[in-house]
Amino acid sequence: MREEIVDGELHEADGRELDDATVAELHERLEKYMEKNGLRSTSQRRLVSEAFFRSTGHLSIEDLLATVREEDSKIGYATVYRTLKLLKDCGLAYERHFGDGVSRYEVALEDEHHDHLICMSCGKIVEFENDEIEQLQDDLAAKHGFVLKRHVHELYGLCGDCRTD
Amino acid sequence: MREEIVDGELHEADGRELDDATVAELHERLEKYMEKNGLRSTSQRRLVSEAFFRSTGHLSIEDLLATVREEDSKIGYATVYRTLKLLKDCGLAYERHFGDGVSRYEVALEDEHHDHLICMSCGKIVEFENDEIEQLQDDLAAKHGFVLKRHVHELYGLCGDCRTD
DNA sequence: CTCGATGCAAATGCTTTGCAGAAAA
DNA sequence: TTTTCTGCAAAGCATTTGCATCGAG
Helix, strand or coil, X not given: CCEEEEECCEEEECCCCCCHHHHXXXXXXXXXXXXXXXXXXXXXXXXXXHHHHHCCCCEEHHHHHHHHHHHCCCCCHHHHHHHHHHXXXXXXXXXXXXXXXXXXXXXXXXXXXXXXXXXXXXXXXEEECCHHHXXXXXXXXXXXXXXXXXXXXXXXXXXXXXXXX | CCEEEEECCEEEECCCCCCHHHHHHHHHHHHHHHHHCCCCCCHHHHHHXXXXXXXXXXXXXXXXXXXXXXXXXXCCHHHHHHHHHHHHHCCCEEEEECCCCCEEEEECCCCCCCEEEEECCCCEEEEECXXXXXXXXXXXXXXXXXXXXXXXXXXXXXXXXXXXX
């Protein structure tokens, strides 16, 4: 089970690093999307998307900016925002909001669901996937005539370390 | 089934108006909370909370401000924000974020769950409650050592009217 | 060359805060 | 009278945008 600490500044994850082949495939998808839409492949876009694809957790724009600036110190906020918007648009990134006013992003792999169990005290995030719940969601949506495209499912509580009972 | 349209400016709901007794009880809870915490019962707070308790949907600060200004045109944004914060703090309001950058609030009734099925095209919101899902959530949380306090469960898709298939 | 992308700074939109006057207790 | 609250305007943040310049195609 992957876990991750998110407490203000610190973000650690225990690794879901994608292998080179997968990262290459993601870059390809991005390139294809840009080409099809008359967008240009720039060093900044490649750098930001590389940092993003290689990342392991729920990154904020700041996290990402800090990472890419190690490589190219002149990259600005706007570029990172614009690149992440591009990645969202071509379906390679999910945008998440966990209460604080900050957008966090994570790589969108087709075959993965990322629902979250979040500790309200220490900020630990446990990702989960539950087929039964997914099925119930679909049923419920169908009952109301909806076709589901995506969902947000976040459980907030206290983790084992933070419970006092 | 309650439904509601949320599309930028327009917000309509088909009625979950609380009866006077319930509204009175909510006011009482608020008064008690304020007294216990050395806070004061002002005409503005009574007005904002009344408008809020009588509301039927997912109101933004603007919605609420517009409503209370019909009664008292001098009420300012800050007061509404501060009052809603107070209502959240004493457990009478839930704060929600549906993608757009706006906070929406709804009355927190103890015995109700408000999960949401949201049409990505027309913005229709259907509220739902599903005990099986609730149970699975609890089980899942317990398996990870968590005690759940609250959750966010939003299903996004296309409603019957907006589907093209 | 052309047109999209970048970086900067200014602008925006929502929310919070500081402060002097107003009003509960 | 004392302390909190209000309304206003200013400040804060995260995010977006305008524009001159840069660079991919």
